Amino acid sequence: MSSKTKNGSAISPTRIENYPEWYQQVIKAADLAENSPVRGCMTIKPWGYALWENMQRVLDDAFKATGHKNAAFPLLIPMHYMEKEAEHIEGFAKECAVVTHTRLATDEKGKLVPASPLEEPYIIRPTSEMIIGEAFSRWIQSYRDLPMLINQWANVMRWEMRTRLFLRTSEFYWQEGHTAHATAKEAEEETLTILDLYARFAEDYLAIPVFKGEKTASERFPGAVNTYCIEAMMQDKKALQAGTSHFLGQNFSRALNIKYLSAESKEEFAWTTSWGVSTRLIGGLIMTHSDDDGLILPPKIAPLHIAILPMIHKEEQRAAIYEYCDALKAALQKISYHDKNIQVEIDRRELTGGEKSWSWVKKGVPIRIEIGGKELEKNTVFVGRRDHAYKERNAQNRDEFLATLTLQLDDIQKNLLQRATAFQQENTFKLDAHADFYNLFNETSGGFVLAHWNGDPTIENKIKEELNVTIRCIPMTKDPEPGQCIFTGEKSVQRVIFARAY
């Protein structure tokens, strides 16, 4: 095929040859995003942004259905705000973009230089606990104002040294929920409600199975009492933290003076939470499903469900084929699929059949339909499913295809989740011997390890230094199985998950 490489796959290198480079090439081939001229910042191109918009729509509806309201807080944070919470500033000071001037002037050589220095610099928000907390301290007066359930869709900036498209960029896009409650219990419930919401979104929409769990102290959000997360396994068996939900206790309330008058007229500090998912999810989506032919999109999140590809071999057939395609498109657009109509596009570009077809393979569109002379003759559609091998394309009766389309899409969605779940399970190991643990990470391609740990951060550090392996989470389980720490033989309450991570 014209768009395939010499090794028979559309993406070069393949996953096995060079996984990080394969990832970059999948993004490029699907035209999702690119590095910008601003160090570490990406440009999200239309195909990638449409994916993000679909994620936003689903999440935003879910946030609103659970009583959250959107608002918008300033991009900038006065520098001294960052001093209010010691762990918070410790966590973010090293990677802040700092605004120090408010004007450009021209120097004697005619070059632009910053001018009008600020009395107090601002930082571009790396996260908004400080600026939203300040607002909460004024908005919340009495228990009647609680719970306060706010979300913001925003760009944030952390000046990262080593960046990778979607996974780690200096500027990224996310939603950050910030809530305040009258009791610790309510705030903890909120934290876990959102964690569940994230996990369901990952599985039901992105077809990414996740482990839900709590972070160890060393991996907590700076200033949090508890950080919960969802962790997904990528195809290189590394973990990706795909979303976090933080119970902040009264730490930020005390730092920012978020107080309320209780029903008993007592002044109390509120209990707060914060939680977020980001454009990193797009990276996770790519690395969970894509293959050596490029991106694979779950139908429920795909910007386009179907690409119709007219295949014109004889010029005199063009008009009839286009007409057939137009009618097919119109019929498809009337079909409803998970709260919206089927999204379909006809690709009339003047390309060879192979180029045309492979371009949509690489973009991950769930279903491709080729229409040529034969299809018109037999009233069929020639269907390629992106979750199947390219050669498994098959002819389907047009009306049957229309009647079964949503089932076929659901089948693709289910298939992707099953594949990812099987992969995750095959590569998750319960280990009880120290040597097996080291062997797995030193001698094999790794995976997730469920092992006992004594709770000591020095052990965590040692493993990190020796193997670059971290505890991804203490999984949530109804039946914690106690045991002995695999490293020290000491008592352990339950198994935790170890992995290499992004």
Place this chain on the structure above:
Amino acid sequence: MSSKTKNGSAISPTRIENYPEWYQQVIKAADLAENSPVRGCMTIKPWGYALWENMQRVLDDAFKATGHKNAAFPLLIPMHYMEKEAEHIEGFAKECAVVTHTRLATDEKGKLVPASPLEEPYIIRPTSEMIIGEAFSRWIQSYRDLPMLINQWANVMRWEMRTRLFLRTSEFYWQEGHTAHATAKEAEEETLTILDLYARFAEDYLAIPVFKGEKTASERFPGAVNTYCIEAMMQDKKALQAGTSHFLGQNFSRALNIKYLSAESKEEFAWTTSWGVSTRLIGGLIMTHSDDDGLILPPKIAPLHIAILPMIHKEEQRAAIYEYCDALKAALQKISYHDKNIQVEIDRRELTGGEKSWSWVKKGVPIRIEIGGKELEKNTVFVGRRDHAYKERNAQNRDEFLATLTLQLDDIQKNLLQRATAFQQENTFKLDAHADFYNLFNETSGGFVLAHWNGDPTIENKIKEELNVTIRCIPMTKDPEPGQCIFTGEKSVQRVIFARAY
């Protein structure tokens, strides 16, 4: 009524007493937004943000229906990019937030200070022609890549000295469309297509009548060949520029090297456009419709169409009234209104009837429904329309109300547009005498003046200095009526619109 001021209106001061302060108080009473601790930057609160989200949804659908795709470009722009287009830097250099450092450190006194200076500073985008143009120069290779139709929803920053919520803030939210075309004609058509789209949106959704026109040279976007705009009249008779659409010619293509290979294999510079509307529209909405009792929202853009207000005078009626309200809400939510369902909320707060009712008046909800014992008894609803005086509330049979609700909402929508149109027309004057012009702006409350002008910018400057009046636009008209300049007696091609402006 408990929430009214001594002069009988819910907002103090009234429009006549102090228009600018009335505006601030309407925003405060409706809880739309507030000034943040970051100089000149606002926090948009949930009620205000919901308005913006509704505007976004309608506009975004319209952009997509006309072939535009969303993308996301970096927040920061390398400083030297701003040197590429002379007028552009001239226009924006004086109000740039400049990022110069990428870390915070602690000085010897334990205070935070900026650290790790950048080799080249970045500015926070005041607009994105430069950074998007750079991408276009790489994305566009051949005529097949054209037209390139991109939009971005983003925050931008211009360090304004005198700010006012929504109307002029240092950080604001907008959409910026950026397109590239093969010919000047196509680019000009795009510019005007978008201008029409903006004008229709303003009239059909915001119920704001606008004049469409072209800016004079002195009011053009820095670097544009032509700037087109929509201009609305506020209730103080000042003009608000509510949206702009720029034909950029080849200025930015030449500055940024946006070239394409034509069908004839000739290298050509592309023709580009840019266009935007911002959160300023919320300011325009407030100042067009609101009255001395607060905000008035057009139903097609209101976050909430109906507030149901249970009025509990006897505790034993509470359960029955709540049940009636719940059933009413359920019935209302099934009704579809302009592509979405009726949005309705029951206000169960423990407030007096007056407080409860006036709080929704001030928030501008199109329809309030009071439900007390009498309504249950008679199967009625007691309806207050926000576009009518408070005392005009009336009882309607419940089923008739449900059956006619969408008509009543459309009637409110129409009424608001008619009122605003009548006001605009009553305060737009064709003047042909120099003295009348000065008299209007010196001795009366002003308005829009359609007058002849010789096209000379020095006249424009003189008027601006003497009266603080500017040419808002050269209106688009099929039948330009030639005449004599009101200031010089020289020839004029057509009348232009003069006004004081925000």
